[in-house]
Amino acid sequence: MEKERHVLVVFPHPDDEAFGVSGTIMKYIDSGVPVTYACLTYGDMGRSLGYPPFATRESLHEIRKQEVEKSARIMKLTDLRLLGYRDKTLEFEQPGHLASVIKSLIDELNTSRIISFYPGYSVHPDHEATAEAIVGAVKDMAPEKRPALQLVAFDKDTLEDLGDPDIINDITGYEDRKEEVMAAHISQTGPLLKRLAADTVEGQETREAYLKLEQFYSYDID
Amino acid sequence: MEKIDREKVQEILNQYQDRPVYIHVEITSGVYADHLDENIFNAGTFLRNIQVEFVQGAIRGGRNGQYRVGLKLVNGGWIYVLGLTHYVINENDEFIMHGFDHEGKLASALEISSNEFFK
Numbered sequence: 001m002e003k004e005r006h007v008l009v010v011f012p013h014p015d016d017e018a019f020g021v022s023g024t025i026m027k028y029i030d031s032g033v034p035v036t037y038a039c040l041t042y043g044d045m046g047r048s049l050g051y052p053p054f055a056t057r058e059s060l061h062e063i064r065k066q067e068v069e070k071s072a073r074i075m076k077l078t079d080l081r082l083l084g085y086r087d088k089t090l091e092f093e094q095p096g097h098l099a100s101v102i103k104s105l106i107d108e109l110n111t112s113r114i115i116s117f118y119p120g121y122s123v124h125p126d127h128e129a130t131a132e133a134i135v136g137a138v139k140d141m142a143p144e145k146r147p148a149l150q151l152v153a154f155d156k157d158t159l160e161d162l163g164d165p166d167i168i169n170d171i172t173g174y175e176d177r178k179e180e181v182m183a184a185h186i187s188q189t190g191p192l193l194k195r196l197a198a199d200t201v202e203g204q205e206t207r208e209a210y211l212k213l214e215q216f217y218s219y220d221i222d
Numbered sequence: 223m224e225k226i227d228r229e230k231v232q233e234i235l236n237q238y239q240d241r242p243v244y245i246h247v248e249i250t251s252g253v254y255a256d257h258l259d260e261n262i263f264n265a266g267t268f269l270r271n272i273q274v275e276f277v278q279g280a281i282r283g284g285r286n287g288q289y290r291v292g293l294k295l296v297n298g299g300w301i302y303v304l305g306l307t308h309y310v311i312n313e314n315d316e317f318i319m320h321g322f323d324h325e326g327k328l329a330s331a332l333e334i335s336s337n338e339f340f341k
Contacts, residue, residue, distance in 0.1 A: 045268070047252050051326025053223045053308060056318045057246065057333065061340060086341075088253075088268070124253050156257070 001027060001169060005112040007035045008105060008147070010134060012090055012126035013043040014068030015185035020152050021115055022181040023171030024214045026075050036079040036109055039068055040098070040130060045087035048188050055187055063187050070184040074177060081105070090129035098129065099136030106137060111147045114138070118217055121153035121162065139221045149219040165215035175211040182210070223308040223320060226289050228281055231309055234317055235279035235291070238334050246270045246333040247303060268331075271338050274301065281306075291319065291332055303332040 007028050011017055017025065017037060028035050044061040055063050065082065072080040083101070090098060105111070119131035131151065138146050150167055171178060179196060182189050195206040250266035276293035283289045293301040305321035312318060316339065321330035333339065 045248075047250060047327040047329075049320070049322075049328055051322060053320065053322065053326075056223065056310060056312060056320065057248065057328070057331050058312060058314070058316055058318060058340065123257050 001031070003031070004028065004033045006109045007033055007113045007115060008109060008111040009035060009037045010040070010102060010105075010114065010116040010130060011037075012040040012085075012124075012130045013046070013087065014039055014064045014071070015043065015182075015188045016117075016127075017068075018071060018178075018182045018185055018189070019210060020154075020214055022071070022075060023174040023178045023211075024115065024169045024216075025077060026174050026177060027169065027171065029076050034079070034109075035077055036081060036105070036111075037072065037077055038081040038083060038102075038105055040083045040090060041085045041087040041126065042082070043087050043188075046188060048190075050187055050190065060187070064185075067185045067187060071181050074180045074184055088126060090126045090133075093129075096136065098133035102133050102137035103140075106141075106147060113148045113150055115150045115216070116152070118151035118153035118158075118162075118219060121155040121158045123155050135219070135221065143222070146221065149221075150216045151219050153217055162217055165217050167216040167218060169214045169216075171212065171214055175207075178211055223310040223318070225287055226281070226284075226307060226309050226319070228284055228289065231281045231289070231291075231319070234309075234311065235281065235293075235334075238317065238336075239276060239279055241336075242273055242275050244335050244338050245272050245274055245301065246331060246339050247272070247301060248328075248331040249303070249305075250329060252327065271341065274299075276301070288321065301332070303330055305330040306332060 025035055042061045043064045046060055049055040114134055116134045117127040117131040119135055122128055122131055183193055248268040251264050255262040256264045275296040277296050278294040281289050281291050287307050289306045290304050306319045307321045309319045316333055316335040319332045320328055323329040
């Protein structure tokens with residue numbers, strides 16, 4: 001990991017930062033790099049409300065807001081931006097709108113690296129809309145001014161189409177805090193936390209998948 | 223939330239009859255459904271902050287704790303939701319019915335309120 005001027009993390013849902021990225025975020029923060037997390041929605045259309053249910057469609061907004069704020073505290077992330085779009089609706093915003101919002105953040109924060117989703121390989125329509133906004137924001141910039149793009153891809157065709165990820169961050173030493181970050185999003189992560197804690201082969205595999213390495217693809221606009 | 227009590231839910235439905243109300247209706251298989259299982263066809267809908275007036279509202283079913291609610295609208299239209307299992311009236315006086323699938327995830331929702339839902 002190189003020293004960056006500023007890292008901008010952009011995801012649509014509280015908890016998108018937890019699974020594949022939070023170790024990397026903490027490593028940047030602990031090395032003194034300023035990090036901003038722009039979370040576009042409150043994840044208020046999520047299907048997980050606990051079971052027995054402790055949330056409703058109407059209370060999920062506030063619950064997930066508090067969860068992502070807790071996640072930020074654990075990561076020692078001080079610049080959390082909650083943009084407040086409605087979950088599931090990002091792809092229906094005016095074309096170019098989200099890109100201009102992202103561009104404003106880049107300009108304000110003098111961003112040198114963006115962490116987000118990879119266009120075409122991030123499965124959820126909100127993820128794809130976010131990826132599209134990132135690319136849209138960066139492509140109009142002069143090539144030498146563009147932040148580097150470090151993107152998460154998890155579509156089932158990812159390995160076949162994109163090959164192996166070229167950015168692999170070893171998050172050894174951050175296992176416990178990363179687990180705390182995932183636990184902060186308890187409305188969404190209950191079953192995953194049980195698997196992580198399980199003293200079984202599946203538990204071991206889950207720990208290997210989440211707590212050792214975080215993998216990304218560089219994305220070149222041209 | 224509590225598991226649906228048919229009589230109580232019917233009483234609450236009656237309270238919202240014959241006056242303008244806002245509804246939230248939602249059916250979802252989850253956006254990840256076909257990512258996790260290729261045999262599943264992703265479908266879903268939500269309608270939020272739609273104002274209607276119903277002249278008759280009824281809850282039916284109950285097998286395996288799963289209910290249907292139908293609202294006959296003043297203009298002759300209908301609102302129909304299948305697969306409701308739980309209900310609550312929250313602190314904002316919103317009447318919330320949800321249906322949870324076998325994994326405990328939300329599959330259906332019908333909510334009725336005198337005031338607009340959060341935007």
